[in-house]
Amino acid sequence: MQHHIIVSFGKDAEYEYRLSAPGAADEARQWFDREFVKLECDVSTPTGKILAVDRILSVAKYAGDARFKTDAAWAGEFAKNTAAILGRDLIRVDVEQYSIGY
Template sequence: MQQLVIVSFGKDNQYDFKVNGAAAAVDDARKWFDHEFTALECDVATPTGKILAVDRILSVAKYAGEGRFRDRGTWAEQFARYTAAILGRDLIRVDVEHYSIGY
């Protein structure tokens, strides 16, 4: 199965990542996002105090910055692979500018 993860920082700043083959384990993906969320010192204000998986994905993308995605390095590939694993959709759009995820 092939999945497409699009990370957008605005209309003209969009980065597409094709995730091929076997998906990463969801537990591994959650651990990676937990680690990155802490390492990047992300801050999310939620009314319930609970941070959902989509909040972690969006915050990690935001705090990591567009440069990591523009370079298309290992980190960006891991982000896409683990996002695909957690959300389990064929097409995922991570819209950092509007802080939303679409399918």
């Protein structure tokens, strides 16, 4: 399965990634857990539980547009791990709207 991941910070700041093998979901969750802590992400949820989509959106938000623009290796890891966790062939991470679409 081919995966297409789009990370959007607005109309003029979109990053697209195409992958054929995203990797294991457990490893992807661990990667997001580490990045969530490194970036000192803060998410408030009504239940107090942080879901995978909250981690993905928060890591993208706290990393910021500049990280995707200047650190291709990190951005590729973000895309690969997003695909591994969500398992969809098309994923749009809309940081500006704080939403994920399929």
